[in-house]
Each structure stands twice: as C-alpha cells, then as structure tokens.
Amino acid sequence: MLLSRFSLVLLIAVAIVVVLAACHRGVYHTVEPGQTLFRISRTYGVDSDYLARINNISDPTQLRAGTRLFIPGADQRRRVEVVTSPPASTTARTTPPPRPASTAPSSPVPAPVPRSAPTPPSPPPQVAGVPQKKLNWPLKGPIVRQFSSSAEAGAGRGIEIAAMPGTSVLAAEAGRVIYSGDGVSGYGHLVILQHDNQLFTVYGFNQRNLVDQGVFVSRGDKIALSGAPPAGGEPRLHFEVRSGKEPVNPQLYLP
CATH class of the missing domain: 3.10.350.10 (LysM domain)
Structure with missing residues (x-):
C-alpha cells in the first residue's frame, strides 16, 4: 500500500514537471x-x-x-x-596643422568648416491601409474569397483561404490573445490577436482553438486548427487584419 501511494505521488510529480517544461x-x-x-x-x-x-x-x-x-x-x-x-575619428574636431616657421608674411589659415551630419531621408508618406511591415501567412492555400471594404460585404471584411480540415493555423505576428472562443455569430471558433501599434489579426472558422485568452504567442506559433464555416461550405480559414477598428485588406500585409 505504501509503495503504491509513493508510485502515485511520483507519477504526479513527473506530470507536473512535464507540464511546466512545456x-x-x-x-x-x-x-x-x-x-x-x-x-x-x-x-x-x-x-x-x-x-x-x-x-x-x-x-x-x-x-x-x-x-x-x-x-x-x-x-x-x-x-x-x-x-x-560611429568611430571616434568621425566625430573628433579637426585641428589645423601648425604654421611652419617663416619670416615671410603668410595668408591666414581659414578656420575649419564644421561638417554637419547628413540629413536622413524623409520616410515615404504613409498611404492609408498600406503597412510598414509584413505579416506571415496564417496558412498557405488558394484565396477563395477576396477582401471588400463595402459595408454590406459582411464576411468580405477579410479574406478566406482554402485549407484541409485540421490544417495548422499560425500566428501572423507576435501578440496577445484577446479573444478565443465561439461566441461570435458566423465565425465559429474564433481567435483574435492584438499586436503593436493597435494592429489586430482575426482567425475564424476554426475546427478547434489551441490558445487561451490572455496568453502571448510568438510569430509562427500554432494557434488553431482550420475548419469550415458554421453555416456550411468548403473548408477554409477566415482571416482579417484590422488597424484599430478599421478592417484593411490583409493582402497588403502579406508577402
């Protein structure tokens, strides 16, 4: 009985170590x-x-x-x-060489003209909806529905990428999971990530979510398994990019 109880405690301890390591x-x-x-x-x-x-x-x-x-x-x-x-030589002040000893009059040596640092080029103007950085594809596959900014487009506020059920869905960028669940009508199992500069990515139609709300994920981490629209249809992933509250064309952010 004592040995059996010890074995159970040891098994639990090993399990805890494995979970913590993961x-x-x-x-x-x-x-x-x-x-x-x-x-x-x-x-x-x-x-x-x-x-x-x-x-x-x-x-x-x-x-x-x-x-x-x-x-x-x-x-x-x-x-x-x-x-x-920059090396110290590029920032050190230049000292004029000493005049050679001479009895003949010489013209005054002009003071060195300070060299100003070159003005950095101005960044290109920010075009509305055009990102400064690229995101990773959440998965690879043909795009079966394009983005549309029209108010009546509904699900067209993102793109839909065909994928076999159970395909790994990857985080397009490092960020925090601000939603993971199936409480949003029309999206099935849904994951929303928040990134820097008020950028958000949305992953819908999932067969199963693999991350919980509140955790941080790295770029390329597996966050879900792809599924199909809850209303029916071919298997696919719904993918959105939002700048603040405004949806933007995800293809502008993808390589």
Missing part, C-alpha cells in the same frame, strides 16, 4: 554589446513589452551586455544584428 518552452539569449531589446524581440518574433516584462527589465534602454534573456517559444538561439556606434 509551458516554459524557449531558449536563453545572452546580450552582446550593441544589441537592443527591440532588435532581439524582432529577431525572435516576440513582443518587446512582453519580453521585458517576463525578464524583469524595467528600462529597456539600459540593457547591459552579458544579460541572459529568456525567449519564450523559441527553439534555437538566433543571430541578432548589432548596432555599432
């Missing part, structure tokens, strides 16, 4: 000189605010070299671009 999947990245939290988060596809919070970083601008950051969801360490400072 919940903390990721790698550790050691910060190198010149690397910023922003570039690290973009390289790994993780929200920068979320990365700072889980690593107890109160001021991302004071990130020190040698700091070990836990990157959730990553399966391997990646090379992060290093921001280099």
Whole structure:
C-alpha cells in the first residue's frame, strides 16, 4: 500500500514537471554589446513589452551586455544584428596643422568648416491601409474569397483561404490573445490577436482553438486548427487584419 501511494505521488510529480517544461518552452539569449531589446524581440518574433516584462527589465534602454534573456517559444538561439556606434575619428574636431616657421608674411589659415551630419531621408508618406511591415501567412492555400471594404460585404471584411480540415493555423505576428472562443455569430471558433501599434489579426472558422485568452504567442506559433464555416461550405480559414477598428485588406500585409 505504501509503495503504491509513493508510485502515485511520483507519477504526479513527473506530470507536473512535464507540464511546466512545456509551458516554459524557449531558449536563453545572452546580450552582446550593441544589441537592443527591440532588435532581439524582432529577431525572435516576440513582443518587446512582453519580453521585458517576463525578464524583469524595467528600462529597456539600459540593457547591459552579458544579460541572459529568456525567449519564450523559441527553439534555437538566433543571430541578432548589432548596432555599432560611429568611430571616434568621425566625430573628433579637426585641428589645423601648425604654421611652419617663416619670416615671410603668410595668408591666414581659414578656420575649419564644421561638417554637419547628413540629413536622413524623409520616410515615404504613409498611404492609408498600406503597412510598414509584413505579416506571415496564417496558412498557405488558394484565396477563395477576396477582401471588400463595402459595408454590406459582411464576411468580405477579410479574406478566406482554402485549407484541409485540421490544417495548422499560425500566428501572423507576435501578440496577445484577446479573444478565443465561439461566441461570435458566423465565425465559429474564433481567435483574435492584438499586436503593436493597435494592429489586430482575426482567425475564424476554426475546427478547434489551441490558445487561451490572455496568453502571448510568438510569430509562427500554432494557434488553431482550420475548419469550415458554421453555416456550411468548403473548408477554409477566415482571416482579417484590422488597424484599430478599421478592417484593411490583409493582402497588403502579406508577402
């Protein structure tokens, strides 16, 4: 009886360890000189605010070299671009050479003209609905319904991508799950992610959702299995991109 009870406790302990290990999947990245939290988060596809919070970083601008950051969801360490400072020679003031000793009068040496930094080119004007960055495809397949901005388009506020039932639906960008359920009429099982700059992505007609509301996901994480419209029809994924409350054409954001 004692042995049986011990075996049960051991089994429960092993199960807890396995669950905790699954919940903390990721790698550790050691910060190198010149690397910023922003570039690290973009390289790994993780929200920068979320990365700072889980690593107890109160001021991302004071990130020190040698700091070990836990990157959730990553399966391997990646090379992060290093921001280099301009060499000291480009910022040092130029001193005119000394005059050679001479009894003959010489013309005064003009003072060096300070060289101003080149003015950076202005960014191209933002066209309404045109993104500054690209998203990943949530899954690959033919588009069977195009986007329409007309008020009576209904489901046409997104695109619909044909897919076999049970196909993995991937997060188009790192973000937080603000909705996961089947309480929105016409969408079946639905997942909504919130990203930076008030950008949202919507994934509908799912056979099953794989994420819960409130969790953070990385770019490319599996968030659902595709299904079919609740009203019937061929299997497909409903995919929307919204800037704030306004739906925009997802194809402008896809590579």
